[in-house]
Amino acid sequence: MERLKVTLEDEYSAVEASIHVGRYALALPFAAGRRVLDIACGEGYGSWLMAQAGAASVRGIDVADDAVARARATFSDPRISFDTGQGETLAETFPEASFDLVVSIETIEHVQDPVRFLEAIRRVAAPDAIIILTCPNDHWYYPPHESNPYHLRKFTLPEFQALTRGVLGDAVQWMIGSAALGFAAVPLAADPDGPADGLPRIVHVETMEASLRVPSSAVAPAPETCSYFVGVWNAPGRVAGAGAVHALSMDAYAAMMAAYPQGAAAAPAPSADASPKERVLGAALQRENEIMAARIREYADQEAELRDRIRECAEQEADLRARLDALTHERDALTHERDDLLPAALRWRGMVERVRRLSPTTAKLAAGWLRRRGPDQGH
Structure with missing residues (x-):
């Protein structure tokens, strides 16, 4: 979904909410007390979240007049202002060093002149401002000769790194974004039937007390298989990561996990002209098949070992029965002799x-x- 609609009338999707809010989650810990610029703010939910996280002020800009109008109508707050504007002309819209936190969620693939866009960010950002840029991994989503009709170019991670570092510098931490799967404890009444404050459900978020990332398995994301790339400039410390999750019933989880191995086992090999996405999926499914085959072999070895032990026990039982029969016969003979x-x-x-x-x-x-x-x- 290129632009998420977040009015009360639009149908809510927890998946889409986590996709879009997850991008902004990385910026929320840095928002408190800062002057924030939200580039390509869309309908304003990210700007609202950063204001609720304690931002001193938030300026949201977007090229779409209708998106800006809906943002103004939905997320009215004295600390937030929304305006129509181009990313390449930021320096003409705002004075130099106007912002302490600049957030651009997947904008660079839309602009006509990426270098001019980055130079504009550098000018409106304070010297020590934190800058967070994300970029979609369109090479995973589209075949080599296709692209998103709304995007002007596709970036690999090295291309995104080289372009942004050339303008914004080397004080950057690189991250990749992708889907996540796990478990979380949530309050019993975590999901009310509907919003009571007149705001869309996408901004009804709660900060979890603690989230831990465990090591991934054989299908961990890589630059070639992730959803998007992230660069964080001038962060005061190590950025451990952030995201957005939505709770799922165990019935739905079990159905999803039960369906996945079946899909992996039945997946055909990708053809020579398959898209990168198809090849990556094929490779991931092949890895799952290999893991399952290894487990089956392990179980077969364990079964053979158990069968050998059962045979040994049966032989030992036969030997013990023979010894018992001999002792019984000897006892009977002694009993007869005693009786005589x-x-x-x-x-x-x-x-x-x-x-x-x-x-x-x-x-x-x-x-x-x-x-x-x-x-x-x-x-």
Whole structure:
């Protein structure tokens, strides 16, 4: 979407809101107390957000009269003013060193003379002003011989870097912008049914207490596969990044995650005349296929190992059963032997008791006779 409409009558899209507000999120921490210039302000939502972040003043300019009119009608605030103007003629509109923060969200691809545009930014910016420029990665969105009909040129990251550094200098931090996926905790009533203050939902934003960026997986964005490029000049410290997110139900998340591997598995190889976007998507899907194939091989190896262990356990069980059978047979044999010997032993004990009751002389003779006979010959 080239220009986002943000009136109360227009349908709200959380995806489009995060795309557009995410660009401005990078500027909000620097807005407090500064004089801000918002170049190509569109319908004014970014200017409003920077004013709410504490800007001393915000001047929004745009080439479209209708966008400026809607910005004035929707975002009326004594700190904000909106005017129609060209980026290349900023120096004719504002005095030198008028701004402490200059924000240009994807404007450079529209202007007739990018160098003149950047020189105008340099003149209206204070010597230590923070300058934030973004540029779309149209090489991802369009095939080599096609382009956005609203853009006058397509930039690669090296081209964007060389052009802007040549005018604005080397005190810059480079970033890339892209889609993000993750999880966040949001208040239970984070999304009311509708705005109560008469403002479009796109500016109903909340600063999250903490957001952490974890390392990306095999499909992490790169300059060739990102959505846009960012340069931040004269920032007082390291810029860690910023963005805008919208909460998603787990039902929708599960459906999205379930559909993606199916698309990756079924995706055909890109043809030779495929666009860079198609080739990048094909490469990303191929990487996902490789990851899934590696996992399948890993699971197959684990299954084979488990089957081997099951066979070993079965063999050990058979050996233990054989040993148990042998011990049982030995126990039964000993039991039979005991049962055979028990009557003779009882008879022997009885004879011994009777001998004890005889006179000593007779007992001595009987004992000798019993010793000679043994227990098995007694009656």
